[in-house]
Amino acid sequence: MADILQILILGIALGGVYALMASGLTLIFGVMRIVNLAHPILIICGSFVTYWLFRLYGLDPIVSMPIAAVVLFCIGIVLYKLVFEREAANAKYSEMTVLLTFAVALVFDGLLGFLFSNTQRVTSPAYATEAIFIGDVFIPKGQLFAGIASLVVIAALVLFLQTTRFGAAIRATTQNRAAAQLMGVNVGLVSLVTFGIGVALAGAAGALVSFIFSFFPAKHWEWMAILMALVVLGGMGKLVGAVVGALVLSVIAAFVGAYVGSTWSTMTFFLALFVILLVRPQGLFGDKLEET
Amino acid sequence: MSIGMNVDDVVEARRRHNAVLAAEGRRKHSVAVPLGLLAILLVLPAIQMFGGYNYVLHLALYTFMYVAMASSWNILGGYTGYISLGHNVFFCIGGYFSGMILAYFGVSTLITAPLAGLAAAAVGFLVGLVTLRMRGPTFIISSIALLMVARILFDNWAFIGGANGVTLPQLALDATWMKVPYYYAMLVIAALAVWTSYKIKHSKFGLGLRAISQDEVKAESAGIDTRFYKVSAFAISAFFVGMAGAVWGEYITYLRPNIFLIILIAANMVLMCILGGKGTVAGPVVGAVLLIAFNEVFVATLGSSEINILGTGVIMVIVLLYFPNGIVGTLAQKRRLPRFLDWD
Numbered sequence: 001m002a003d004i005l006q007i008l009i010l011g012i013a014l015g016g017v018y019a020l021m022a023s024g025l026t027l028i029f030g031v032m033r034i035v036n037l038a039h040p041i042l043i044i045c046g047s048f049v050t051y052w053l054f055r056l057y058g059l060d061p062i063v064s065m066p067i068a069a070v071v072l073f074c075i076g077i078v079l080y081k082l083v084f085e086r087e088a089a090n091a092k093y094s095e096m097t098v099l100l101t102f103a104v105a106l107v108f109d110g111l112l113g114f115l116f117s118n119t120q121r122v123t124s125p126a127y128a129t130e131a132i133f134i135g136d137v138f139i140p141k142g143q144l145f146a147g148i149a150s151l152v153v154i155a156a157l158v159l160f161l162q163t164t165r166f167g168a169a170i171r172a173t174t175q176n177r178a179a180a181q182l183m184g185v186n187v188g189l190v191s192l193v194t195f196g197i198g199v200a201l202a203g204a205a206g207a208l209v210s211f212i213f214s215f216f217p218a219k220h221w222e223w224m225a226i227l228m229a230l231v232v233l234g235g236m237g238k239l240v241g242a243v244v245g246a247l248v249l250s251v252i253a254a255f256v257g258a259y260v261g262s263t264w265s266t267m268t269f270f271l272a273l274f275v276i277l278l279v280r281p282q283g284l285f286g287d288k289l290e291e292t
Numbered sequence: 293m294s295i296g297m298n299v300d301d302v303v304e305a306r307r308r309h310n311a312v313l314a315a316e317g318r319r320k321h322s323v324a325v326p327l328g329l330l331a332i333l334l335v336l337p338a339i340q341m342f343g344g345y346n347y348v349l350h351l352a353l354y355t356f357m358y359v360a361m362a363s364s365w366n367i368l369g370g371y372t373g374y375i376s377l378g379h380n381v382f383f384c385i386g387g388y389f390s391g392m393i394l395a396y397f398g399v400s401t402l403i404t405a406p407l408a409g410l411a412a413a414a415v416g417f418l419v420g421l422v423t424l425r426m427r428g429p430t431f432i433i434s435s436i437a438l439l440m441v442a443r444i445l446f447d448n449w450a451f452i453g454g455a456n457g458v459t460l461p462q463l464a465l466d467a468t469w470m471k472v473p474y475y476y477a478m479l480v481i482a483a484l485a486v487w488t489s490y491k492i493k494h495s496k497f498g499l500g501l502r503a504i505s506q507d508e509v510k511a512e513s514a515g516i517d518t519r520f521y522k523v524s525a526f527a528i529s530a531f532f533v534g535m536a537g538a539v540w541g542e543y544i545t546y547l548r549p550n551i552f553l554i555i556l557i558a559a560n561m562v563l564m565c566i567l568g569g570k571g572t573v574a575g576p577v578v579g580a581v582l583l584i585a586f587n588e589v590f591v592a593t594l595g596s597s598e599i600n601i602l603g604t605g606v607i608m609v610i611v612l613l614y615f616p617n618g619i620v621g622t623l624a625q626k627r628r629l630p631r632f633l634d635w636d
Contacts, residue, residue: 109602118598232430277434
């Protein structure tokens with residue numbers, strides 16, 4: 001029983017981080033219909049920002065979360081202006097846009113690999129190796145703190161979307177871009193800011209990834225498939241869906257990892273992706289993509 | 293009155309337009325150029341009699357391999373409009389299928405390559421039955437997931453050497469002629485792939501595929517068995533990639549998952565197709581030649597695979613943003629396509 005509780009807690013803590021990683025992806029898709037394959041490499045960019053802050057100034061990864069977010073927000077704005085502005089105005093899903101994000105992922109992959117080389121890195125704040133014991137159950141502090149930090153950021157995001165005027169504009173654009181525009185929403189600005197926020201969330205997630213997983217630039221291909229499984233399960237473009245999908249899959253993966261083997265734990269996500277897409281051939285993306 | 297005038301104008305304009313189209317249709321397609329090119333390439337290994345040109349042969353062979361793979365990818369990605377970012381899975385399957393036969397039974401991959409192609413096509417058919425039920429972004433994502441699944445399986449399957457891979461025996465030839473059998477094998481595969489892509493484009497099957505890429509629902513309601521068409525296209529496009537993988541495995545004398553299952557190979561296939569012009573016959577060939585020349589310059593001057601990935605990405609962004617139809621496609625659209633590139 002303690003075993004099961006143990007695995008459940010670890011799964012949920014990691015699930016929180018997965019949810020943060022997926023939240024930016026799903027937000028961007030909601031507003032701009034862009035499946036951003038560059039999202040995972042931007043997470044790793046965030047990890048690198050955190051890593052160097054930690055190495056050079058000894059800054060705690062959780063403290064440097066906002067810094068990583070701001071840096072990535074700026075990268076996101078530049079990316080949007082350089083590459084995605086035209087695609088966003090299109091506001092329809094197209095294969096070419098997915099390939100464009102794939103190409104951007106290659107650019108960042110190559111650049112980070114060239115600058116920092118593809119070696120495993122990890123930040124090591126003291127709590128990353130400590131744990132809290134409650135009876136027989138132990139909770140690693142690193143994962144616990146990362147999970148809590150993720151949930152705080154997601155809560156802040158939800159609050160922003162639900163209570164502010166700009167959040168309402170983002171939600172309106174997600175629901176119906178044309179109607180939102182007719183109601184006087186500046187959809188161009190909404191797209192720009194949403195893209196920035198989405199990428200900033202990747203940066204924040206990257207800060208947490210830097211101490212609970214080891215990272216290197218080429219790792220993002222694996223993350224890509226994992227994140228897609230999460231958002232597809234929950235329904236692309238839906239924030240709550242991404243959080244639920246992340247928690248569910250993370251817990252399943254934790255159980256598979258404990259009882260079958262750690263190799264198969266990663267496999268859970270990929271197989272889940274196939275199964276979800278098979279059970280609903282149109283995908284949980286819903287009907288919005290069909291009209292392209 | 294004026295309405296009558298307008299109708300006449302329209303009829304006249306249409307007649308003129310049809311005349312232009314008919315003139316273009318009558319104009320002979322460039323058959324001489326591809327065949328001439330093939331003839332030159334067939335006698336190229338003779339340069340080995342005058343000295344060591346192994347590098348030239350290697351580069352030509354490498355280009356043939358990518359011509360075969362990009363043309364093959366084009367059948368699915370260009371004609372049918374289903375973008376696969378995990379097509380190197382079939383490269384890997386082909387390589388391991390023939391490579392394992394070579395390792396255990398000593399039969400050269402040059403003989404078993406067609407079987408490897410069939411094995412890849414069979415896997416492609418089965419995978420296609422599942423993944424081609426998805427459309428648009430879901431399919432692309434599933435192709436990346438397929439690549440990840442393959443990587444885990446190949447890395448952990450002890451029978452085929454796991455992540456360490458296996459070493460393959462070499463042909464007993466001296467260094468001068470070492471590359472020649474593989475050269476011809478790749479040349480044949482590339483020629484077959486281009487020929488197949490031409491034949492498909494000019495068949496009812498190809499017409500059906502292009503209808504699917506335009507509008508799948510309409511294609512289905514027009515009586516096209518879209519599922520069968522798509523899955524067949526997937527299997528055919530896996531076939532040549534598998535064959536190329538088989539020959540490549542023996543050529544480099546060892547098999548390891550991280551040679552075959554890296555994303556750069558899949559990215560190259562996609563980029564070559566788009567750079568040249570997806571959905572055209574000559575496009576993948578042009579794209580493969582240009583990109584490999586570019587890569588050689590990059591690696592020779594800067595010598596780093598990370599820079600190579602970066603360069604691939606930058607070219608891809610530029611092409612997608614400014615020439616989404618690729619070189620051949622853009623020229624054809626402007627009716628400036630030179631005869632020697634008009635292979636359609």
